[in-house]
Amino acid sequence: MENRILMQGNHAVGEGGLQGGCQAYFGYPITPQNELTQYMAKRMVEERKVFIQAESELAAINMVFGASLVGARAMTTSSSPGISLKQEGISYMVGCELPGVIVNIQRGGPGLGNIAGAQGDYFQATRGGGHGDYYLIVLAPDSVQEMYDLTREAFDLADKYRNPVIVLADGILGQMLEPVKIVKKNPMSNFSAKKDWILDGCKGRKPRMVRSLLMGEGVLEEHNLKLGKKYERMRKSEVRVETDNLEDAEVALVGYGISARICKEAMEIARQKGIKVGLVRPITLWPFPEKVIAENVDRLKAFLVIEMSLGQMVEDVRLATNGKCPVYFYGRTGGGIPEVDVIVERIEKILK
Amino acid sequence: MREEIIMAGFGGQGIMFAGTLLAHAAMEEGLNVTYFPSYGAEMRGGTANCTVIISDENIGSPVVTNPSALLAMNESSLEKFSSKVKKDGLIIVNSSLLKKEIKINDVEILKIPATELAEKLGDNKVANMVILGAYINRSKVVSLERTMDSLKKVLGEGRKNLLKLNREALKKGEENR
Amino acid sequence: MKKIFSRPESLTAKRNIYCSGCGHGIVHRLIAEVIDELGIREKTIGVAPVGCAVFAYDYWNFDVTEAAHGRPPAVATGIKRVLPDRVVFTYQGDGDLAAIGTAETVHAANRGENITIIFVNNGVYGMTGGQMAPTTLIAQKTTTTPLGRDPKIAGYPIKISEALGQLEGSVYIERVTVNSPKNTIKAKRAIKKAFQNQIQNKGFSLVEVLSMCPIAWGVNPVEALKWIEQKMIPVFPLGVIKDKDLTAKGNL
Numbered sequence: 070m071e072n073r074i075l076m077q078g079n080h081a082v083g084e085g086g087l088q089g090g091c092q093a094y095f096g097y098p099i100t101p102q103n104e105l106t107q108y109m110a111k112r113m114v115e116e117r118k119v120f121i122q123a124e125s126e127l128a129a130i131n132m133v134f135g136a137s138l139v140g141a142r143a144m145t146t147s148s149s150p151g152i153s154l155k156q157e158g159i160s161y162m163v164g165c166e167l168p169g170v171i172v173n174i175q176r177g178g179p180g181l182g183n184i185a186g187a188q189g190d191y192f193q194a195t196r197g198g199g200h201g202d203y204y205l206i207v208l209a210p211d212s213v214q215e216m217y218d219l220t221r222e223a224f225d226l227a228d229k230y231r232n233p234v235i236v237l238a239d240g241i242l243g244q245m246l247e248p249v250k251i252v253k254k255n256p257m258s259n260f261s262a263k264k265d266w267i268l269d270g271c272k273g274r275k276p277r278m279v280r281s282l283l284m285g286e287g288v289l290e291e292h293n294l295k296l297g298k299k300y301e302r303m304r305k306s307e308v309r310v311e312t313d314n315l316e317d318a319e320v321a322l323v324g325y326g327i328s329a330r331i332c333k334e335a336m337e338i339a340r341q342k343g344i345k346v347g348l349v350r351p352i353t354l355w356p357f358p359e360k361v362i363a364e365n366v367d368r369l370k371a372f373l374v375i376e377m378s379l380g381q382m383v384e385d386v387r388l389a390t391n392g393k394c395p396v397y398f399y400g401r402t403g404g405g406i407p408e409v410d411v412i413v414e415r416i417e418k419i420l421k
Numbered sequence: 422m423r424e425e426i427i428m429a430g431f432g433g434q435g436i437m438f439a440g441t442l443l444a445h446a447a448m449e450e451g452l453n454v455t456y457f458p459s460y461g462a463e464m465r466g467g468t469a470n471c472t473v474i475i476s477d478e479n480i481g482s483p484v485v486t487n488p489s490a491l492l493a494m495n496e497s498s499l500e501k502f503s504s505k506v507k508k509d510g511l512i513i514v515n516s517s518l519l520k521k522e523i524k525i526n527d528v529e530i531l532k533i534p535a536t537e538l539a540e541k542l543g544d545n546k547v548a549n550m551v552i553l554g555a556y557i558n559r560s561k562v563v564s565l566e567r568t569m570d571s572l573k574k575v576l577g578e579g580r581k582n583l584l585k586l587n588r589e590a591l592k593k594g595e596e597n598r
Numbered sequence: 599m600k601k602i603f604s605r606p607e608s609l610t611a612k613r614n615i616y617c618s619g620c621g622h623g624i625v626h627r628l629i630a631e632v633i634d635e636l637g638i639r640e641k642t643i644g645v646a647p648v649g650c651a652v653f654a655y656d657y658w659n660f661d662v663t664e665a666a667h668g669r670p671p672a673v674a675t676g677i678k679r680v681l682p683d684r685v686v687f688t689y690q691g692d693g694d695l696a697a698i699g700t701a702e703t704v705h706a707a708n709r710g711e712n713i714t715i716i717f718v719n720n721g722v723y724g725m726t727g728g729q730m731a732p733t734t735l736i737a738q739k740t741t742t743t744p745l746g747r748d749p750k751i752a753g754y755p756i757k758i759s760e761a762l763g764q765l766e767g768s769v770y771i772e773r774v775t776v777n778s779p780k781n782t783i784k785a786k787r788a789i790k791k792a793f794q795n796q797i798q799n800k801g802f803s804l805v806e807v808l809s810m811c812p813i814a815w816g817v818n819p820v821e822a823l824k825w826i827e828q829k830m831i832p833v834f835p836l837g838v839i840k841d842k843d844l845t846a847k848g849n850l
Contacts, residue, residue, distance in 0.1 A: 095676070118677045121675065121709075123672070123705075124701050124704075127669070131665065131669040132676035132679075134665070134666075135675060135676020136676035136677070139681050139684075141680040161664075161666050165663075165664065268658075268662075268663055269643070269684065270684050272641065273640075276658070276659055277661050278661070279654075280655060282652060287665075297690065317834075
């Protein structure tokens with residue numbers, strides 16, 4: 070195995086950000102992502118880039134807003150309660166068409182909840198999250214390798230669309246160590262965003278403004294329709310999904326992030342028992358890979374959605390099946406982890 | 422092949438270090454591996470544990486409820502996790518810190534006086550390496566040589582001075598199964 | 599014929615929406631004059647607030663961004679840390695700076711961010727309809743203190759500039775007003791110093807400007823000038839609150 074290093078998920082996000090060209094990082098302590106802010110405190114300074122421990126998550130996201138509007142690739146990271154605070158700034162960034170990367174190492178909620186890994190912020194992430202009428206690309210890694218890769222790629226996606234990108238992971242992925250292959254080249258490095266909209270002083274050009282307040286009659290609607298076209302382009306071009314064993318499957322498991330790993334294990338055990346099980350793992354939670362679900366509704370007897378929540382992504386699976394295939398759900402909440410044995414039992418019960 | 426190891430003890434016994442070392446050695450063997458620590462408020466009570474899963478197939482959750490092996494560095498860790506070890510699993514316990522007699526059905530129990538052996542080497546802090554050495558010998562999931570190499574990498578330049586003692590302790594554990 | 603008075607280059611020709619007798623237009627102009635005089639128009643980035651001055655980017659002829667309510671110091675921090683050679687200032691009202699944005703203000707000052715803050719204090723929320731501000735005077739009637747501000751219920755007018763002066767990170771803090779030509783000249787001098795400090799990398803500078811809001815105060819524009827003299831200045835005294843240049847010389 071060439072060039073593998075043992076790395077913590079939180080560190081992999083930080084290093085991925087650096088390799089993605091992050092020029093400014095703003096954070097605030099919260100478990101279970103503290104190692105990430107600590108990592109950036111060291112690495113950003115080593116690379117002579119901007120690091121600030123902000124006074125709050127609110128301040129941190131607004132520092133990202135400031136760094137982004139002058140053209141820097143900027144990032145902030147937090148965990149669920151802190152991400153709630155960042156929603157104000159995220160909404161403004163979308164309104165002002167500012168790129169940026171926000172990483173959520175999810176923990177149990179609601180409220181202060183606990184510090185275990187959880188997947189309770191799916192709705193928040195995939196429905197915009199803050200006030201207003203908007204969407205963001207949401208990337209869901211399922212390994213430390215993908216924590217690294219997807220964070221790195223998030224910066225290109227953010228610049229490509231001038232829209233913030235969310236990396237939605239969880240405390241388990243953040244805390245665990247796994248071998249990582251460090252690939253420095255950006256997969257989209259051919260894409261170079263010409264930032265002809267930034268504020269850097271009006272030398273030799275007309276002054277520019279960055280704003281989301283559009284009070285003239287019909288102006289905001291026009292702006293939002295323009296943003297809407299952007300979301301359409303994202304839906305068309307940015308869907309990412311991993312599928313496995315769908316060809317002969319009777320039941321397809323659907324899971325993302327750490328739940329998807331558990332699904333893979335359950336699928337292998339079920340297959341050993343002769344049960345034909347397949348897998349759909351959304352890598353982008355928004356845009357959601359509805360096509361691959363819709364294409365399989367006639368062939369499959371059922372979908373079984375596995376989440377670490379009371380059931381959030383299951384709604385997107387139901388929408389995609391459009392009533393043409395039964396959708397079952399098994400989830401654990403508040404930091405509980407779905408069990409492989411239970412998944413296999415549920416599959417057997419569905420097929421009985 | 423799939424090994425699920427929970428290593429547990431109190432803070433300062435080098436639980437996390439030993440777990441990371443095992444994970445590193447498994448990676449160097451070309452295997453799939455995950456390491457998952459107890460963290461945050463859970464650690465403030467002075468206990469620490471971590472889970473290492475080593476497999477030649479894909480690993481699902483890095484968290485397990487029923488490990489195939491328990492490396493217990495003290496009595497409270499043994500009490501907390503021993504009933505969860507799988508049937509025909511393995512428990513290696515630091516008998517230096519064990520007052521009670523233990524009897525658990527359907528599990529192989531290995532008692533290693535790790536703290537005493539470590540003290541004889543000069544520092545009771547390397548009891549973790551003694552226990553890990555014993556586990557490596559018993560499980561053969563990674564080789565001692567590979568672990569010795571990994572030790573150098575995990576310690577890094579900053580803690581190079583600890584390499585010799587840790588290696589001796591690993592070897593001592595490996596012999597004292 | 600020699601032209602002796604014209605619109606500063608840093609102001610646009612756009613007609614502003616401020617009410618008659620409002621102080622914002624004066625303060626906007628003072629900033630524009632200072633920026634022209636310092637020759638920094640092409641390297642200045644302004645941060646506009648939420649409040650009556652939310653459209654400030656329409657009136658200034660240089661790069662200006664919006665910020666969420668209370669967040670200009672955080673946005674300015676992000677800008678200045680990435681582009682330390684640009685001149686970055688925020689323009690904030692009392693609600694923005696001393697209520698919803700208190701944390702951002704205090705911590706930008708405490709980090710000693712090398713930025714300039716122009717803080718316009720008129721004691722009310724103008725844009726939303728004359729509600730109580732953190733700086734509303736005791737017994738002052740607003741739409742949310744219809745019987746007058748009662749400190750037992752609503753606390754006291756906050757002297758945020760004095761509080762910021764206590765922080766190690768702040769370099770220069772002065773309170774001025776624009777209720778007379780004489781005071782306006784002094785205000786301009788303070789604003790200029792606050793920008794010069796930044797250019798000279800001295801650190802966090804803030805100028806608090808007591809400003810008229812005749813509409814919300816329920817007085818006419820001329821009475822508003824006297825209101826500042828008679829009611830506001832006794833609570834918010836004018837003058838230098840902190841100046842590290844002077845303390846270094848033992849003059850303050």
